[in-house]
Amino acid sequence: xxxxxxxxxxxxxxxxxxxxxxxxxxxxxxxxxxxxxxxxxxxxxxxxxxxxxxxxxxxxxxxxxxxxxxxxxxxxxxxxxxxxxxxxxxxxxxxxxxxxxxxxxxxxxxxxxxxxxxxxxxxxxxxxxxxxxxxxxxxxxxxxxxxxxxxxxxxxxxxxxxxxxxxxxxxxxxxxxxxxxxxxxxxxxxxxxxxxxxxxxxxxxxxxxxxxxxxxxxxxxxxxxxxxxxxxxxxxxxxxxxxxxxxxxx
Amino acid sequence: xxxxxxxxxxxxxxxxxxxxxxxxxxxxxxxxxxxxxxxxxxxxxxxxxxxxxxxxxxxxxxxxxxxxxxxxxxxxxxxxxxxxxxxxxxxxxxxxxxxxxxxxxxxxxxxxxxxxxxxxxxxxxxxxxxxxxxxxxxxxxxxxxxxxxxxxxxxxxxxxxxxxxxxxxxxxxxxxxxxxxxxxxxxxxxxxxxxxxxxxxxxxxxxxxxxxxxxxxxxxxxxxxxxxxxxxxxxxxxxxxxxxxxxxxxxxxxx
Ligand SMILES: Nc1ncnc2c1ncn2[C@@H]1O[C@H](COP(=O)(O)OP(=O)(O)O)[C@@H](O)[C@H]1O
Ligand SMILES: [Mg+2]
Numbered sequence: 001x002x003x004x005x006x007x008x009x010x011x012x013x014x015x016x017x018x019x020x021x022x023x024x025x026x027x028x029x030x031x032x033x034x035x036x037x038x039x040x041x042x043x044x045x046x047x048x049x050x051x052x053x054x055x056x057x058x059x060x061x062x063x064x065x066x067x068x069x070x071x072x073x074x075x076x077x078x079x080x081x082x083x084x085x086x087x088x089x090x091x092x093x094x095x096x097x098x099x100x101x102x103x104x105x106x107x108x109x110x111x112x113x114x115x116x117x118x119x120x121x122x123x124x125x126x127x128x129x130x131x132x133x134x135x136x137x138x139x140x141x142x143x144x145x146x147x148x149x150x151x152x153x154x155x156x157x158x159x160x161x162x163x164x165x166x167x168x169x170x171x172x173x174x175x176x177x178x179x180x181x182x183x184x185x186x187x188x189x190x191x192x193x194x195x196x197x198x199x200x201x202x203x204x205x206x207x208x209x210x211x212x213x214x215x216x217x218x219x220x221x222x223x224x225x226x227x228x229x230x231x232x233x234x235x236x237x238x239x240x241x242x243x244x245x246x247x248x249x250x
Numbered sequence: 251x252x253x254x255x256x257x258x259x260x261x262x263x264x265x266x267x268x269x270x271x272x273x274x275x276x277x278x279x280x281x282x283x284x285x286x287x288x289x290x291x292x293x294x295x296x297x298x299x300x301x302x303x304x305x306x307x308x309x310x311x312x313x314x315x316x317x318x319x320x321x322x323x324x325x326x327x328x329x330x331x332x333x334x335x336x337x338x339x340x341x342x343x344x345x346x347x348x349x350x351x352x353x354x355x356x357x358x359x360x361x362x363x364x365x366x367x368x369x370x371x372x373x374x375x376x377x378x379x380x381x382x383x384x385x386x387x388x389x390x391x392x393x394x395x396x397x398x399x400x401x402x403x404x405x406x407x408x409x410x411x412x413x414x415x416x417x418x419x420x421x422x423x424x425x426x427x428x429x430x431x432x433x434x435x436x437x438x439x440x441x442x443x444x445x446x447x448x449x450x451x452x453x454x455x456x457x458x459x460x461x462x463x464x465x466x467x468x469x470x471x472x473x474x475x476x477x478x479x480x481x482x483x484x485x486x487x488x489x490x491x492x493x494x495x496x497x498x499x500x501x502x503x504x505x
Contacts, residue, residue, distance in 0.1 A: 077472045084467055089464050094384035094414070095383070098385050102471055102473075104478070106473050106474055107472060132260075136419075
């Protein structure tokens, strides 16, 4: 399969001079599950925000399936669905159904198509029974699933999760993890950032470790994970010698 | 997080839920106006009508009472002020601090009239809000504003929607900030200006940060002003209801 994402020599300096990211080169294959780890401030969020044009590169380029993001940001936003760290401030609609419909409405689809996509997306994240509730009454895990439904309804191919497990309890983490894995199985390309490898490590195809805005390690999870602690990322217990690699789902 | 209030939409399949939102807004305007012109018999008719609609839409009286309890306290003051200040035949007199306070018959009458009208107006608003999707209300605002040049109706509609959405968030954040500050003993400080600034500044900062995150999330989901709006469609039922409402209004005003 081809590369869906190509990032070349990407640099971003914020207005105050902080170098957010500093010379990133990477490509992602279609259908790959990439884990991006790194301590706070290492530039994970800044990197992700370039994928759909929320941030514009100071230097370098981001290409999605052959077309540059800065050339066609609207297409990039439809192709790359993003679930942000703070689930509450992503809620736009007054009911669960309205919130999911927000993206398709922005794509100017007709009503029948919007309704179809909304019911499919709600079905996929198992929130159908809450369709007419206020989103603010949902639990933490349900709010994340709502955010996921919101991007599924836009038929995004690449799904980006920025710290999807933060502020979730154990059942919440398991719900979201299961959801992400089933989306990966359905063929979506997945990029997921975390500072805690424990929860997803066993499921990823590839692990990238970032440090000070640069890619410090990039490779298969089992190899890269050995160096994790050098870059301020806690090594999962499951990858230490003598312990069987397990999953949070078992 | 935010509580569900009677002032929020709940789904249902009552007649009221099924009506076109534009018509409902017109009904609200017509009936409120008629209500403000009405006297006791008219108000009585309107009350019966509203009670019937409330029962039909399954809006619980208790939750409504709970929702408007502060408003009722306010009305109590309005009533007392009217009762005491309207000149007329005294029905009750008392000497307070050397001054004679008198409750007059006319005062009681006017107080009742005003409070009753206000309660009915609030109930009308509540019925509208609880039976109409917020997105529809937004679309209707856009629809009514569209004929006016120089008013960017879509932007206004989005702004109204976002404001409504932000109120519960700001309230819950205000509570969190105040709890956190009380946990650190802010109550030992007696200076109200100090307390207010220490409260308002973090609250405002957090609200702006949240607004910022919301804008980014909206952009990430392709937000444009040119988007599919909810369909507003009217049918026979709406026109029948319009005739009914006009008759009701005449009855109220004449009654
Ligand atoms: N809007 C901004 N203005 C200035 N500096 C920023 C801004 N956003 C992030 N940074 C800085 O960029 C660096 C990378 O941040 P971020 O991408 O959020 O890291 P991570 O997501 O890995 O925790 C940090 O040093 C952070 O302080
Ligand atoms: Mg981050």
